[in-house]
Amino acid sequence: MSDDRSESGNENENGNENGHDQARWTTNGQYEPLLSEKNQTRVEIGTDVDSPLPDDLTRDDLELPDLSEPELARHYTRLSQMIYGIDSGPYPLGSCTMKYNPKFTEDVAALPSAAVHPDRSPESVQGTLEVLARLQDYLGRIGGMDAVTLQPPAGAAGEFVGIRVAAAYHEHNGEGHRYEVIIPESAHGTNFATAALGGYDVVSLPSDDAGRVDLEALDAALSEDTAALMLTNPNTLGLFERDITEIAGMVHDVGGLLYYDGANLNALLGRARPGDMGFDVMHYNVHKTFATPHGGGGPGAGPVGVVEDLAPFLPAPRVRAVDGDGDATPAEYELFDPEHTIGRVHGYQGNWLVLVKAFAYIARLGDEGLTDASAKAVLNANYLASQVDYEVPYGPFHHEFVASAGEQDAADVAKRMLDYGVHPPTTKWPEIVSEALMTEPTEVESKSTLDTLAGAFNAVASEDDEILESAPERTAARRIDQTSAARNPRLSWHALSTTDGEGDGEREE
Amino acid sequence: MHGSHTTGSPYAPHTDDETAAMLEAVGVESVEDLFDIPEDVHFDGEFDIDARTERETRQLVGSVLERNDELTELLGRGHYGYYIPSLVDHLADRSEFLTSYTQYQPEVSQGFLQALFEYQSLLVELTGLGVANCSMYDAATALGEAATLADRTRKTSGHRVLVPDILRTGRRSTLENYVAGTDLEIEPYATAESTVDVPALESQLDEDVVMVYAENPTVRGAIEGRLAEIGERAADADALFVLGSDPVALSLLQKPSDVGADVVVGDASVLGLPTSYGMGLGLFATDERFLRQVPGRLVGASEDATERRAFTLTLQTREQHIRRERATSNICTNQAWVALRSAIHAATLGPSGLVELAARDVTRAETLADRVDALVGVKAPVDDRRHIREFVARIDQPARPIADDLEDRGFAVHVVGEHEIQLCVAGVDDETLEEFVDAFAEVVR
């Protein structure tokens, strides 16, 4: 059996000179074999391995791969080479804020002193509590919020805290009957799903012709039944909701709360704060705005900030300083349960290792760095848009823009862009732009990288459907059949028939 | 350093010349002109946060974290500090794993998808259930998701969810929040010797119940002996049987599919993460009949245009970005990288290594219980059950001051009752356990 780092298939049929060929490992005509194809060992419990327990308390056997450390090192190294990350190239995935993740933050999270058990006495983890308290303070200042909880483990979990806090607040005020949450139709899917998880009816709000909240429609949607309006600003088209003060007034007039989805905060760092715009509750998306790595899907963190009136409802426990003698002795920190807390939304205090990285990032950048991040993020989006041939129907946009692929299929455009060595934008959302290409380059790209990206967009814009439909060809795998995956779900190696992956060995490209 | 570069974000590469050229291309004078923010909500940029160099920032975080006392943790109750092989850190820290995101473009993400598929397969093997997703946030939120699944799939008009009275507050409270939007009600049932009191459970079980939750091992380290009966009783009442566990325990203890479990939840980061102040990895596995109701992401096998096997996220019509308010869950960003770590850790152990680790957790916990039981004024374990990893000890003196004295001697233990402490051996070596016994003997003397 020989492994070859295949060059076949990278012959670049459609003649594009730029881009790159992603590493592709193949063995006997298939991509890197599964661990289970390298080895499967069944151990009988009580026979192959001694068991201290009687049979009726144990399973009979366990069958898993048994491989040596060098074999595993190669397996996972090869897998990693078949992944495109931010360190591979630009990753302008709209709404996801794929910034460079500073390496030193990994080092601080890996400090042995950071590895503590959550049931330690508060007195013995003053360092951890201090990091949490200082991060709460930073986030409060950045968002213009009075109190912050770090417990939610992602943005959607932060939304859930917001919705539960709103429910508890209304209940507390004898207004528990409010059963509707209003959400613009261009919002992220988690907003709708979160409101529903909280038991609310979702009222979907159309946009006006300029792509913003339609005030008349909002007026019609608002009522005594409104628990909250969830908004992100800039919205998913990158547009600032200029009427935000009026919107806040309208929501508050009917007794509702205004929720800020912090996914797009990178656009506003140092230039506007949700608290100043009239938002009552917001989440921060730490893996976006504060550059913690996305880890192939997570972990992230979704701290929530609230105005003073809502602070008593935040999840328990919270961290606070019980100040010693000013500057002379460092503050002591303690945990406490807010008076009308909604309880917990996570077993412990959320994704601690992510929160440490966010703290380090903010402490590194400071006022200047944070304000410059939004400046360069907005400059980059505007510059890239100016260089792209696709139409961008709505503006003025900020950290992201949504172009339309027009007659082309946005999903195919994305596949073809992969052949140019870049990650494509988010596609087909928000639906208000047909064949949407939602593009967020972030502040970390240089002019020359943006030129490369624009080159990829423009090359694909001029290609015909046939090329697009057969793309990608320079990636580790070629176009993957989604229909077959869903029709015939094979979700573990147990579900793969023994013939899978064989029989195509003769196929050579 | 390249070009002239005014201070700002150290990760924004723009030289002043480039910035000028870009502004010109856009057709504005300054970056400020690009912001369409009304004056009344404009902020002046003064957070009062000082910028620092990388070195200063590392020093800052390091010096703050130094305020954490260095203690030997005999702590568990759902979060464990097993030794993490170096291989896990070195491979998982490869930046392609760390800096990519959800595999929306599977053609450039095969490596991560395959690793997650392998993680799902590991859980399928451990649980015996046909489907495992590739992560929830943690054990508590996975339990919450199991309850909303029970809500969506219930066969009766019932609304009660039965949970053990010893369930951790964090899990119970999170569960309460997850069911707040349903008519489900959480109701505790009695435990005996820290395991399910089966007759008590039976007396509460009727057709009003949609879900029965139990844990193996229980939060006090006891191993359940009557799981199959619980599974049967739950099935008789048309209720889902949801079992909480973790990959180490599952390597040795009864296979959930053998005792009638419909869903398995728990924390899979017992493998892969050191103690992380509670950060976890929600394990979620279920029977194939609930496939369309599974929360979170699923990786499936398919073929690419060359007919080679390739992996992709699948059955996404369950998810929030497609189904919106009718999605099976609101989860988007999850714990994928922790799942990768957990899978690598499991792979380094292999099947016999996993079983041996769990077996050692039984013998070492029970040996420690014997050692402390020999001390005057201490009874251990309190519960007349077999134990894995941890157990509860009763001490004649009040527990809190004893725990404080132990902390002064460098050991952290749980106080779980006025006269009860809980001790966990996971990740603590034998020599240190000896030192602990000596220290314990001194403080209870």
Ligand SMILES: Cc1ncc(COP(=O)(O)O)c(C=O)c1O
């Ligand atoms: C606009 C918007 N809102 C909410 C979310 C949800 O955040 P998370 O994925 O961290 O749960 C996202 C991100 O994916 C988003 O783009």
